[in-house]
Amino acid sequence: MRLLRVLTLAAPLLAWAQVAPERIRHDDREPGNWLTYSRNYNGQRYSPLSEITPANVGRLQAAWTYQIQQPGKFSTSPIVIGGILYITEPGGEVVALDGRTGRPVWRFSRRPPPDLHACCGAANRGLAVLGDLLFVGTLDAHLLAIDLETGKLRWDRVVADYQSGYAITVAPLAFDDKVVVGIAGGEYGIRGFIDAYDARSGRQVWRFWTIPGPGEPGNDSWAGDSWKTGGGSTWITGSYDPALRTVYWGVGNPGPDYNGDARRGDNLYTCSIVALDADTGKLRWHFQFTPHDVNDWDSAHVPVLVDDGDRKLLLVANRNGFYYVLDRVTGAFIRGVQYGKQTWASGLDDKGRPVRLPNREPSDEGTMVYPGFHGVTNWFSPSFSPLTGLFYVAVREEPAIFAKRREPYVPGQWFSGGNPSGVPKIEPTGSIRALEHASGRVAWEFPLKSPPWAGLMATAGGVVFGGSSEGMFYALDAASGKPLWHYGTGAPIFANPVSYLVNGRQQVAIAAGSGLFAFALPDR
Amino acid sequence: MRWVLGVIVCAALSGQTPRELYIAHCSGCHGPSGEGSRGPALRVAALQRANDAESLIVLLRRGIPGTEMPALAAETVADQPLRQLALYVLGLRTSNSPAAGGLEGGAELFRGKGNCLTCHRVNGEGGTSAPDLSDIGRMRQPQWLRQAVVEPQKALYDSFQGYRWTINIPDNYVLVEVTARNGDRIVGSRLNEDPFSIQIRDGDGRIRSFLKDEVREVRKQWGKTAMPSYGSVFSESELQELVQYLASLRGVR
Numbered sequence: 001m002r003l004l005r006v007l008t009l010a011a012p013l014l015a016w017a018q019v020a021p022e023r024i025r026h027d028d029r030e031p032g033n034w035l036t037y038s039r040n041y042n043g044q045r046y047s048p049l050s051e052i053t054p055a056n057v058g059r060l061q062a063a064w065t066y067q068i069q070q071p072g073k074f075s076t077s078p079i080v081i082g083g084i085l086y087i088t089e090p091g092g093e094v095v096a097l098d099g100r101t102g103r104p105v106w107r108f109s110r111r112p113p114p115d116l117h118a119c120c121g122a123a124n125r126g127l128a129v130l131g132d133l134l135f136v137g138t139l140d141a142h143l144l145a146i147d148l149e150t151g152k153l154r155w156d157r158v159v160a161d162y163q164s165g166y167a168i169t170v171a172p173l174a175f176d177d178k179v180v181v182g183i184a185g186g187e188y189g190i191r192g193f194i195d196a197y198d199a200r201s202g203r204q205v206w207r208f209w210t211i212p213g214p215g216e217p218g219n220d221s222w223a224g225d226s227w228k229t230g231g232g233s234t235w236i237t238g239s240y241d242p243a244l245r246t247v248y249w250g251v252g253n254p255g256p257d258y259n260g261d262a263r264r265g266d267n268l269y270t271c272s273i274v275a276l277d278a279d280t281g282k283l284r285w286h287f288q289f290t291p292h293d294v295n296d297w298d299s300a301h302v303p304v305l306v307d308d309g310d311r312k313l314l315l316v317a318n319r320n321g322f323y324y325v326l327d328r329v330t331g332a333f334i335r336g337v338q339y340g341k342q343t344w345a346s347g348l349d350d351k352g353r354p355v356r357l358p359n360r361e362p363s364d365e366g367t368m369v370y371p372g373f374h375g376v377t378n379w380f381s382p383s384f385s386p387l388t389g390l391f392y393v394a395v396r397e398e399p400a401i402f403a404k405r406r407e408p409y410v411p412g413q414w415f416s417g418g419n420p421s422g423v424p425k426i427e428p429t430g431s432i433r434a435l436e437h438a439s440g441r442v443a444w445e446f447p448l449k450s451p452p453w454a455g456l457m458a459t460a461g462g463v464v465f466g467g468s469s470e471g472m473f474y475a476l477d478a479a480s481g482k483p484l485w486h487y488g489t490g491a492p493i494f495a496n497p498v499s500y501l502v503n504g505r506q507q508v509a510i511a512a513g514s515g516l517f518a519f520a521l522p523d524r
Numbered sequence: 525m526r527w528v529l530g531v532i533v534c535a536a537l538s539g540q541t542p543r544e545l546y547i548a549h550c551s552g553c554h555g556p557s558g559e560g561s562r563g564p565a566l567r568v569a570a571l572q573r574a575n576d577a578e579s580l581i582v583l584l585r586r587g588i589p590g591t592e593m594p595a596l597a598a599e600t601v602a603d604q605p606l607r608q609l610a611l612y613v614l615g616l617r618t619s620n621s622p623a624a625g626g627l628e629g630g631a632e633l634f635r636g637k638g639n640c641l642t643c644h645r646v647n648g649e650g651g652t653s654a655p656d657l658s659d660i661g662r663m664r665q666p667q668w669l670r671q672a673v674v675e676p677q678k679a680l681y682d683s684f685q686g687y688r689w690t691i692n693i694p695d696n697y698v699l700v701e702v703t704a705r706n707g708d709r710i711v712g713s714r715l716n717e718d719p720f721s722i723q724i725r726d727g728d729g730r731i732r733s734f735l736k737d738e739v740r741e742v743r744k745q746w747g748k749t750a751m752p753s754y755g756s757v758f759s760e761s762e763l764q765e766l767v768q769y770l771a772s773l774r775g776v777r
Contacts, residue, residue: 071589115599117549137590187552372687373562400687415682419561422687425680425747427696448719469690470718482735486720492690496704514589521735 002286007253019081019129019148021176025242032501034080037126037171039498042305043239043248044081048498050461051506052521057475057485059462059521062100063507066516069093070123073494074511077171078382079127079134080500081231085509086129086148087454088171090122092138094146098358099502100520106151113140116162117412124170125237125379128179135179137168138199143181143195145202155202159183165190166392167327171237173247178205179230186252188296189415192232193271194249194274196281210234210251210269216269226263229409231255232270234377236300241312243331245278248305248314252298253311257373258418259294259404266291267292271299273306273316275331285331290354295344296362296373296420302381304391307435315437316392317382319375322348323440337440339433340376340395361417362402372400372418372428374451381455381496382463388478390443392464396451398428432456432466434481444481454510455496465508467493473510474518489517540610545605549596550613558616562687563592566616571660580610586739592689618665620772630769639752646773652729654713655697656749659775664756669770670763676751699745713750 019035027033027040031048039047052060052464071088079086083099096110116139119310124356128135133154140162145154154318159181160166164260172181180319186192192210197203208233212218219227238249254263254270256409271290272323274283290297297319305328306317319343325335333352336521345354362370374396382393422428430451434443454467463484465478474486491513497507502520533765533774547556553563553572558568574580574589584606587595601609634640659769660669668764680696700722704710709733712724721735722742726748736742758766 066675069585073591114597117594118599332552397706410548413548416552419555419559421555421559421561427694427698427746448721449717453690465625468719470716472718472720474719483720488718492692 006283008013010400018132021130021174022176024130033082033503034078034498034500035129035367036079036442037077037173038239038381039235039240040304041175041240043302043381043498044304044386045302045455045457046383046385047457047459049459049499049501049506052241052463052475052499052508053461054463054484055421055498056468056521057502060475060487061506062487063518065518066095066097066104068104068160068482068514068516070122071514074514074516075123075125075495076511076516077126077496078103078498078509078516079129079477080460080498081129081148082476083500083502085500085510085516086127086134086181088124088126088136089181090124092124092136093121094127094134094136096151097516099500099518101508102516108143108146108153110138110149111151112138114480116140123169125169125348127355128172128174129356130177130179131175133199135172135181135199136173137167137170137172137181137345139167141168141183141505143168143172143179143197143202145199157197157202157204158223159195164188165413165415165505167188168209170235173237173240174199175240175242178278180238180247180249180420182236182238182249184233184235186231186233186235186255187257187414187416188233188412189255189409190233191228191230191233192252192366193473194247194276194281198462208274208276209280209282211269212273213329221264221265221268225374229255229415230259230270233271233298233300235298237441239303239305240278240312241328244312246284246328247276248303249274250299250301252300253293253296256393256407256415256417257294257296258402259406260292260361261404266293267293271297271320273299273303273314275328285329287324287333288318288324288351289322289324290320294404295369295371296416297375298379301377305381306384308438313437315384315391317391317435319377320354321371321376322344322354323391323393323435324352324439325438335438335440338382339435339440339442341370341397342376343399350492362404362420364402364404365419366403368399368401368423369501370386371396371513372398372422373402374398380453380494381457383456383458384465385458386435387459387462388434389437390478391437392432392434392453392456392458392478394430394448394454394456394466395433396428396430398430398451399423399426415519417450432464432476434478436459444475446481446483454493457497457499457508459499460505465497465499465510467495467497467510467512469493471512473512475521487517487519489513489515491515539604542605542608545601546612549601553592558613560687564688566613566620568663569618569665571614572619575614577607577610577614580613581606584610596660616656626765627769627772630765630767630772633758633766634769635764638720638757638766643751653725653727657770657773659773661773662775663705664771666767666771670767673758673763673766674753674755676753677747680747680749697743698751699748699750701743701745702739703739703741703743704739707740711750714744
């Protein structure tokens with residue numbers, strides 16, 4: 001009898017856990033869950049939860065800490081469903097955690113191939129969910145589907161050859177019946193792409209090459225055969241507009257990074273945003289932020305989709321120092337303003353193309369430029385609050401000296417064509433800036449000590465959460481930027497914050513060092 | 525077939541010279557000659573994390589968790605070539621061997637005429653308001669040490685020449701003046717800082733921690749140092765003796 005009762009109770013719970021595509025599309029109906037990388041398809045990383053406010057955030061307390069089992073850079077952005085957090089560890093292990101206690105309830109482990117040489121240390125940024133499957137990319141460039149309930153492998157597809165320098169660190173994006181994934185390896189002379197797979201079977205549905213092949217439009221923006229090693233990685237999760245059936249995805253730097261001599265031309269579609277037909281992967285439009293980049297200014301950013309009345313906008317604060325407002329239906333440039341320190345361009349022309357200053361390219365002896373090779377911002381997420389209308393971005397202020405050199409291409413080996421370095425006597429710094437989203441005007445600024453590596457999350461409670469490179473997890477007033485609360489996690493933060501409900505109570509969480517730290521207000 | 529292929533791969537690996545291994549696996553971040561780039565410089569007097577072959581081999585196998593430094597798998601570089609690679613990396617260090625003998629004069633100048641122990645400490649003796657110099661000879665070349673004595677503001681420590689992903693502890697000893705709410709001013713060198721707080725060592729050698737929203741002002745004095753110039757205190761031959769002594773300070777390791 002008793003068993004039967006448990007089973008009948010469990011059945012609706014299981015059904016509830018099945019994440020139908022409409023659930024992700026209508027994220028506002030379940031404010032306590034976090035069902036896709038940026039919480040919603042429009043890339044806003046905004047939580048509609050409002051229990052935590054500027055008035056009470058000062059009382060936020062540690063709820064629990066989970067320590068990872070694998071070394072590497074811990075950059076996961078959890079998926080949260082019904083109080084269970086699904087996270088990735090740096091080597092690609094997937095763990096389900098009880099949101100009340102931080103205790104693991106299942107773990108998916110997979111041995112990477114022994115000859116895997118992860119370029120820049122192991123990293124993984126998170127998962128996608130659809131139906132009863134979680135999707136995770138691996139450092140050896142596989143896409144895996146994992147059972148949401150039990151953590152068992154359901155399918156495993158090879159996306160690319162890791163021995164040629166391809167890897168997956170990006171959190172996939174799932175919608176309708178598809179899962180879309182990008183690729184890393186921009187420092188290895190790869191040819192980048194964005195792939196879509198059938199979520200149930202893992203069968204490939206389409207591939208968009210970010211570097212056009214011979215005969216395709218844009219291939220003539222590459223001198224000779226340089227397109228073959230053109231880079232154009234796609235290592236940060238894009239956004240999706242279900243009404244326009246369009247996927248928006250940022251494209252990384254051209255290869256080799258710092259030496260453009262052999263790849264004369266604009267080098268499409270590197271350092272661009274591409275808008276793809278969600279059903280076919282065909283290019284609808286593109287906008288290139290940095291034509292012929294020679295500074296490693298990937299456009300690996302989460303594009304933020306915002307509607308101003310009937311104007312459908314796409315917002316990007318780019319590595320190159322400019323903030324862009326685009327029309328996401330047509331790709332037309334609406335506005336662009338400088339939002340961080342840069343010394344390489346005099347501004348943007350009326351089409352949004354940067355006007356380069358002379359003698360700022362990398363040289364044999366080295367050329368100093370702001371920003372450095374990590375850009376005015378980097379992969380970590382910006383946030384947009386519909387309440388304030390502000391676009392929040394973590395800003396780096398750090399120059400570099402760019403030296404170029406000639407380098408042969410060897411498959412699977414580092415191929416950057418240069419050697420950037422720090423600048424003596426200049427202490428790098430940074431800030432959090434809130435931009436009025438339509439104009440790009442800075443509404444407020446909160447100074448940081450070091451250039452940040454962590455993203456931001458605004459909440460309906462009127463708070464913006466962020467992390468510092470010294471390990472401070474902190475809360476700012478979303479309207480004024482006033483600091484309200486901070487907590488020392490003890491290690492640099494390379495991650496984005498999330499917020500969700502556990503038993504009706506709001507938690508915020510962020511990965512730092514080798515821990516996932518969760519916080520909540522004390523019991524009432 | 526598979527093991528035959530394995531043998532060929534192994535043969536190919538052991539056929540690589542240490543220089544080729546370095547170029548393939550290290551130079552992308554550490555620079556072609558160890559000058560540093562995305563990763564720290566290896567062309568330094570001493571490697572901070574592993575300064576002997578055995579430690580370096582362990583480090584190369586494990587990587588450095590929480591950083592960009594990956595582990596080198598056995599299938600990528602086998603044990604024997606790994607040792608060669610470690611020795612090659614150690615060979616990139618700048619030669620900076622301690623001078624033999626004749627250090628008593630420099631030690632006496634440091635202690636007596638220079639009164640350096642008032643602020644600096646060596647092997648547990650001396651003040652703490654300025655950097656501990658117990659192993660300064662491992663980190664700095666004689667010409668740098670000489671400049672530090674004659675023109676200290678030009679030889680300020682510099683954390684940023686090599687690129688660093690994050691700065692756990694800044695070691696540039698920036699001079700900071702903190703003005704408290706009651707108007708008190710505390711001057712000291714910075715030990716650490718984050719967006720919300722700053723830790724300094726004051727003129728008495730005490731560690732002080734301030735929350736930024738509890739003080740009136742935190743002013744950093746870039747390019748300044750509390751250390752006066754000793755260019756007119758020491759003669760040329762005395763300077764040479766003093767620098768020789770400082771270069772001999774190698775710590776306990």
